[in-house]
Amino acid sequence: MWIPTLVLCVLSATGEVPVTPPVPLEAPGPVLPADVPPPEVPATVLLRITIDRMGEVSQVEVRQSAGVPFDREAMRAALRWRFQPARRGDEAIDVRVDVPVTFVPPVHGHHLEAVSRGDDEPPHAHSSTAAAMGEAPGAGSPTHRHGTAPSSGGHAASDGQGSAVSRPAAGTPSAEPESAEQATVLDASRTSEGAVPLATVTGSPSPDGQARAGAGTPPESDAPVAPQRPSFSTTVRGASHAPPPVAVGDFHIPVGQLADVPRRSASDLMLLAPGVMLTNHGGEGHAESIFIRGFDAGEGKDVELRLNGVPLNEVSHAHGHGYADTYFIIPELVESLRVTEGPYDPSQGDFGVAGTVEYQLGLARRGLTASIATGSFAARRLSLLWGPPESSESTFVGLLLRQGHGFGPNRAYSNATVMAQVELRVGDESRLRLFGTSYGSRFSSPGVVRETDVVDSRMPCAPDADSQFFCSYDPNQGGAGQRHILSAELQSRLKNGGRFVQQGYVVLRQTRIRDNFTGFLLDTPPDGERQRGDNTEGAYQGSTVGLRGRYTPGLTLLDQPQPLELGYVARYDDVRTRSRRLRARGGVPYATVYDNQVRTTNLGAYASLRVAPLSWLTLRGGVRLDTFLFGVEDHNRPAVDRDGPRLTDESVEAYGFFASPRASAEVRLTPRLTWLTSAGLGARSSDAAALSDAELAPYARVTSGETGLSWRLDGPLALEARGAFFATRVSQDFVFDETVGRNQPIGASQRLGAFVSARGTWAERLDLQGSLAWAHATLPTPGASAWKLWDGAVMPYIPQLLGRVDASLRGTATVVGQRLDWNVALGHSAIGPRPLPLDRYSAPVFLFDVGTRARWKAVEVGLSVENLLDTRWREAEFNFVSNFRGPDAPPSLMATRHFTAGAPRTFMGTLTLHLDLLEDSP
């Protein structure tokens, strides 16, 4: 597929009364139908659109056809565009403009390709390669403006004639005027989430300067339309729907061409954000432990995870508060991620301590895509993806089946996911997006092994080094899970240019995870009996219903359209969370650690305001308020206490609230360089299992600040680079406690860090992203000043240095007279030495994953190799006391290193069929 460049020329009218041109607010691009063969050369449809006084496109006509399918899609897209209406003085007027829409030939998959200039384009206007993230003006292209031509999102500059305009932030457009005529910047940064323009649209003004009707129905009122000749063009590039970043560490990451890089699951896509490391001690299907920005965020306790707006963190989960699994997401359906590192956006909610990760789904490729893969360790994978040709990328169905034996004992897995979404138009002003997913999974887990047992070949496996390394103690470890999500999101345009988004969702899930971290250490058996084993079952079952919404009034403040956003969340969880000990033999439960019925209500609201008091300065600020009511019914109280027999049930309630202000300042240093400073407070709710009755529920509070630079360059070679320093302090951190198999509080923690990242695309053939992040996490000395962020004991296991490179190269070759599309992709993770207890470091880890594919017509074959160098690496490391020798053996009381082995070299071959499933002609 391909991502377009959108170029739109809009002129103001001439005349004595100054005319303010229409300001584009939304411009989702047309989608090339899957049933339409891609053009060999750019195909341009010249549209004439009429923009009415409400800013709507009231009429579209084709002035120049490129073929019926292309005409139809271009018209379909144009009808979704929305503007602030043109004005003569204070009066809204109708205008009409001619807009060429160019469909570019794809190279392979998600393509980005330069578009040659159309004949009717102005000589100096051009459209070029769409950048994957954010936009900036073309190199050296000054932007000239007359009148008021603000851009939403706070990035549009409105300078005097001849001044340059900078578009440094993600998702903002650039303008490349040809002359000093009136100009309007089309900024789709506030458009609907999830949609990506897929064509190049070049705008040119209507040839006359008077109001006139198009063919058919004329505008109802006379209005100035286009000037006599084209004078400039305005370019919107790539994924123009990302909200403006609230911090340098706020990334909108279209997956795009980097989908070619081999990844085990959608979880691995988080590695596209700098400073992220994923580990998994629980097997294929167990949630990943996320290390981000110097946080050991566990399986979600410190990272807010969302899928299409639906929260994934599970409150008071038996395996850890905030447990969030992203393994179930079908990777091919992930269109983009927004990773906000730090609590800087008022929309970030519970668990957003280290940041927020939101997956946005979409399927650009229309038609049916069937893929089957098989590889090492009996791995098999089947995916079916279908995007109805007549619909947008927001409508799709996906099925994914995975199973395999795993790369060592007790690592088998099998799971299935179905995801479906449909986007419907509800009248002219609203769209309804219905999303649902169902997922079932079962997996075995090898658990951890003692380093000393591996070194001394005492593991219950063959004595060779590899067998010992990948061995496992307890075959009764593993888990299963089910998850079902239904979501409905209604996006409405308001008459005054505002927007209103409402979302309701229901989540049903059940998980059971069995871990044995300590062997035979914790159990105190009845007299005369042997230790029964420490295998711990964490069971979780429950449902969540919730509402989310946001309202953006159609206001204009200091030339900033839509400067205010109001939002709310309402979430209710009703879950049963239980932890039990299981016998080593047979896995029969013999003791209950805890058994709670938890009901939690989270109500939150936020407001954010964006102003640009100076042309080079944009300020954002907001505040968020969250309240929680916890109701816990403890089903594991003793039957007898000091006063005699009692019931084994007991209820407690607790309530808490937290206000978190967040703000940022953006200084445009040059047209391409921006300095962004952000600060904010965030919070993690309490684990209901740890609350007392009538307690003012405590929160873990995080205070975070960041400052850094962002630089971008557009053109055939599009580049974006960012770098920042940050500091964070958490009032109550949690670390993993192997004795209970979940995270336990340890007090305050703090972090200092920095990162640099860059992504570049060239001629829609090369997509390269790299990042390097450093973090220093410490536990402050009790009583020490909060400003001594460097002092204290270093937190073990948290990687201090992380590097990541993702690259994809695509091309076309001719073999035996046949066109062959190909690509080569590389993923590289570098994990610096991790601090370990007792002043030690772990060995560094360097992993290389490569993949290649070739497509001929509808058939595509691929091969991927993960861990190309077959490195023996420890995916997760711990330091604690255990006894895996057996129930009779004397226990060890000294903490020693345990680890979970990382995957060895793994091959996977893939056969894919792309079936366009042509339906009726338009």
Place this chain on the structure above:
Amino acid sequence: MTSPMHTTRRAFTWMLGAALVGGASACGLSGTGGRSVTFRMGLRTARAPGEASPGEFTTDTGWRIRLSSARMVLGPIYLFENASPLEPTALKRLGAWLLPTAHAHDGHFFSGGTVLGEWDREVVFDLLEDAGEVRELGRSPGIAGLARSFSLLLQPPSQALGAEGAVMQGRSMVLEGTATREAAQVPFRIALDFPPPVELQRVDFVPIAVELDEGGRFVVEVQPHRWFEGAHFDRVMVPPDGSTVELTADSQVYRALTLNVRRFTAFAGTWESV
């Protein structure tokens, strides 16, 4: 069996690693606190004061003991950071006399504080085999620092001991010898059991003051001459034929030995630079 491919890969890995370490920390310590060390653990049978042989000594009741066979199952051994609360000092004695303190078992094995070192195995120790020399058990992990007490377990041989434990025939300790006082002579054999719970198997808070560090050796000294304190062999009925008496749990000597072996005075510990 290292292939050139592996060698190249390892060199590449270490090269990148060195660059990362240098860039990341510029020093060798991670800053997490503590320092990991490895030391040796050994066992030795202590000689009673003035005695030349470790198996011969005189009890406080005047009996001359000569052991002919002595084996015990011993281990694991834990070295703690905290001082033994049982260690008698003049101030403690005075305080206890002035203000008696009620002691209750805290029910937790970690009352000695952080475990600074351990031998997490068990061994069948022949007290007479090495004639007072150190029997080295092997290398132990530890944390550098001052260890002020240690504990060990006495228990029946577990399955983990395998054939080594067979000689004990399921018993925790087996002693054979002769007790002599003046004309009286008591040939005896005593087999002790220390079954669970673990609270009845532990020898807690043996006072030491050793600075654990890399490369040294910690030696647990077994002091059998302290085990027979208060033992009254004169209450043992010796068969007319003078054959060996099997001392059972109902005998005074058995009870005295059971108590003494689990006292902190039954063992001692020293640190040796090797």
